[in-house]
Amino acid sequence: VNLASRCDLQRTCKSAAQRTIKVSATATQESSDKVQIDWDELSFAFTPTRSMYVATCTADGEWEGSVQPYGDLSISPAAGCLNYGQGVFEGMKAYRSTKGRVVIFRPDQNAARCAQGAARMSMPSFPEDMFVEAVKEVVAANADYVPPTDKGSLYLRPLMLGTGPILGLAPAPSFTFLIYCSPVAAYFKGGQLTPIDLKIEEEFHRAAPGGTGGTKCIGNYSPVLVTQLAAKSDGFADVLYLDAKENKYLEEVSSCNIFVVKGKTIATPPAGGTILPGITRKSVIEIAQSRGYEVEERPVTIEEALEADEIFCTGTAVVTVPVGSLTFRGEKTSFCGGEPGPVTDELYGALTDLQLEKSEDELGWVVEVPGTA
Numbered sequence: 001v002n003l004a005s006r007c008d009l010q011r012t013c014k015s016a017a018q019r020t021i022k023v024s025a026t027a028t029q030e031s032s033d034k035v036q037i038d039w040d041e042l043s044f045a046f047t048p049t050r051s052m053y054v055a056t057c058t059a060d061g062e063w064e065g066s067v068q069p070y071g072d073l074s075i076s077p078a079a080g081c082l083n084y085g086q087g088v089f090e091g092m093k094a095y096r097s098t099k100g101r102v103v104i105f106r107p108d109q110n111a112a113r114c115a116q117g118a119a120r121m122s123m124p125s126f127p128e129d130m131f132v133e134a135v136k137e138v139v140a141a142n143a144d145y146v147p148p149t150d151k152g153s154l155y156l157r158p159l160m161l162g163t164g165p166i167l168g169l170a171p172a173p174s175f176t177f178l179i180y181c182s183p184v185a186a187y188f189k190g191g192q193l194t195p196i197d198l199k200i201e202e203e204f205h206r207a208a209p210g211g212t213g214g215t216k217c218i219g220n221y222s223p224v225l226v227t228q229l230a231a232k233s234d235g236f237a238d239v240l241y242l243d244a245k246e247n248k249y250l251e252e253v254s255s256c257n258i259f260v261v262k263g264k265t266i267a268t269p270p271a272g273g274t275i276l277p278g279i280t281r282k283s284v285i286e287i288a289q290s291r292g293y294e295v296e297e298r299p300v301t302i303e304e305a306l307e308a309d310e311i312f313c314t315g316t317a318v319v320t321v322p323v324g325s326l327t328f329r330g331e332k333t334s335f336c337g338g339e340p341g342p343v344t345d346e347l348y349g350a351l352t353d354l355q356l357e358k359s360e361d362e363l364g365w366v367v368e369v370p371g372t373a
C-alpha cells in the first residue's frame with residue numbers, strides 16, 4: 001500500500017533554500033528573563049519553557065514555521081487530531097555537554113521517523129532538514145532551560161497534528177507541526193539505573209500486526225494506561241507486552257524497548273511493525289556490537305527472558321534502565337540481585353558518555369545547537 005499517495009498534502013514542500021524560519025521578536029526579547037529552576041528538584045514532570053516552535057501547512061503543501069512564545073493552541077473542535085487521533089509525536093533530548101555546549105542526539109533519525117509516522121497517519125511529512133533546523137531553533141531559544149551536565153536534559157516534544165476541521169472520516173484539511181519542551185530528570189522514580197519491576201501482560205496487547213505499533217501515533221498511548229495503572233497499583237513500574245498473535249514473544253514496554261542478555265549475546269525483538277523502532281534501541285545495538293557483543297534482532301520468548309542474565313529497557317526518556325524483575329502469572333523472577341547488571345551498566349555508560357561528549361563521537365551522532373556554548 002502506498003500510504004503517501006493517499007494524502008493530498010503529501011506533495012513535497014519547497015526546497016530548503018526557499019524556506020525561511022522566522023524567530024519571533026517576542027521570543028528573543030523575553031530571552032533576557034532569568035530562568036529560575038532548582039535543578040536538584042527536577043523530575044519528569046512538565047515544566048513549560050519560554051518558547052515553542054509552530055509551523056502550519058498551507059493548502060498548497062508549503063510549510064511555514066517560527067519560534068513563538070510558549071502558549072495554548074487554538075483549534076477547531078472538529079480538528080482531525082481531536083476527533084480521529086490524527087497525530088504523531090517524537091521525543092528527543094538536548095543536553096549540556098561536558099564541553100559546555102548544548103547538543104542533541106541523532107536528530108535526523110527523529111525527523112525520518114516522524115515523516116514515516118505522518119505518512120502512516122495520512123499526514124504530510126514535515127521536511128526532514130526543516131525538522132532538524134526547527135529543533136535547533138527551539139533549543140537555542142530555550143537554552144537557559146537546559147539543565148547543567150548530569151542534572152538532566154531538556155526534553156523536546158515534536159508533534160504533528162491534523163488540526164483542520166473535518167466531519168466525515170478523512171485526513172484533516174490542514175496540519176500543524178510544533179515542538180515544545182520541558183527540562184526533565186530521570187523518567188522512573190528512584191533515578192537513573194535504578195532497576196524497575198515489570199509485569200508481563202497476557203490479556204491486553206499494545207499493538208497488532210498491520211496496526212500502528214511501529215509509529216509514535218498519539219492513539220497508541222492512552223490504551224496502555226489501563227494496564228499500566230493497574231500494574232503500578234500493584235507496585236510495578238510498568239508492563240511488558242507480548243505479541244498479539246501467539247502471546248508468547250516479548251514486544252516492549254509502554255514506551256521503551258527491551259533487551260535480554262545471556263553471556264556475550266544480547267537479543268531484542270525485531271522492529272517488524274508492532275514495536276516502536278527506537279533510536280536508543282538502534283544506537284545501543286551499534287554500541288554493543290562495537291564492544292564485541294553479539295546482537296540478535298529476533299523473537300524472544302518469555303521462557304528465554306526468565307532465564308536471562310540481565311534485562312534492560314531503552315528509550316530517549318529512560319535512556320537505559322535495568323529490569324530488576326519480571327513477574328509472570330504471579331511468579332516473580334529477579335535479575336542481578338536487584339542491582340544494575342554489568343552489561344546494562346557498560347552500555348549506559350557508553351551511551352551517556354557519548355551524549356554528554358565525555359567520549360569521542362566517531363559516528364557523528366552528537367549535533368551541536370549553534371549559539372548555545
Ligand SMILES: *Cc1c(COP(=O)(O)O)cnc(C)c1O
Nearest residue numbers: 255256257276278279280315316
Ligand atoms: C518512543 C518509544 C520508544 C523509544 O524510542 P526512542 O527513539 O529510543 O526514544 C520505545 N517504545 C515506544 C512504544 C515508544 O513510544
